[in-house]
Amino acid sequence: MSGPVVGIVMGSDSDWPTMEPAARALDEFDVGWEAHVLSAHRTPRRMLEWAEGAAGRGLRVVVAGAGGAAHLPGMIAAATPLPVIGVPRALDRLDGLDSLLSIVQMPAGVPVATVSIGGGRNAGLLAVRILAASDEALRARVEEFQAALADSVVARDAQLQE
Numbered sequence: 050m051s052g053p054v055v056g057i058v059m060g061s062d063s064d065w066p067t068m069e070p071a072a073r074a075l076d077e078f079d080v081g082w083e084a085h086v087l088s089a090h091r092t093p094r095r096m097l098e099w100a101e102g103a104a105g106r107g108l109r110v111v112v113a114g115a116g117g118a119a120h121l122p123g124m125i126a127a128a129t130p131l132p133v134i135g136v137p138r139a140l141d142r143l144d145g146l147d148s149l150l151s152i153v154q155m156p157a158g159v160p161v162a163t164v165s166i167g168g169g170r171n172a173g174l175l176a177v178r179i180l181a182a183s184d185e186a187l188r189a190r191v192e193e194f195q196a197a198l199a200d201s202v203v204a205r206d207a208q209l210q211e
């Protein structure tokens with residue numbers, strides 16, 4: 050794949066440690082990504098501009114993370130036809146439940162595929178699977194990944210029997 054096909058966006062630079070695992074997962078599958086800080090509250094116009102142009106620039110999936118009043122994933126989903134994966138980030142208070150509910154409880158017609166609190170890696174892996182649905186070579190790599198994951202569990206179980 051040439052050029053970024055996944056957009057990773059976050060409400061604040063402080064979200065990067067939560068979102069970086071998504072980038073690393075995409076790297077594992079050689080999927081190109083771009084990352085931006087776009088705040089639904091602090092830079093709403095910039096956020097909309099980015100979301101409205103995302104599909105036209107060649108992006109195919111968006112991974113959006115935020116914490117607290119986490120409106121970014123939903124607002125991005127409102128402004129693009131692309132699939133949006135939401136990543137709730139835990140802040141110091143409420144353990145991320147506020148972020149989770151802000152992201153997952155979307156109105157009918159505007160879906161956000163929400164991963165677990167702090168689930169940046171799974172968000173990256175889900176983006177890979179979405180792309181793999183229309184890319185046979187990538188799907189083969191996802192299958193290899195799944196087989197390796199299963200092997201690692203079996204190997205660990207065998208260790209415990211020694």
Ligand code: RP5
Pocket residue numbers: 059060061062063064088114115116117118138
């Ligand atoms: C949200 O507010 C951001 O996504 C971040 O998770 C949270 C705190 O932002 P900072 O105060 O660290 O910039 O909009």
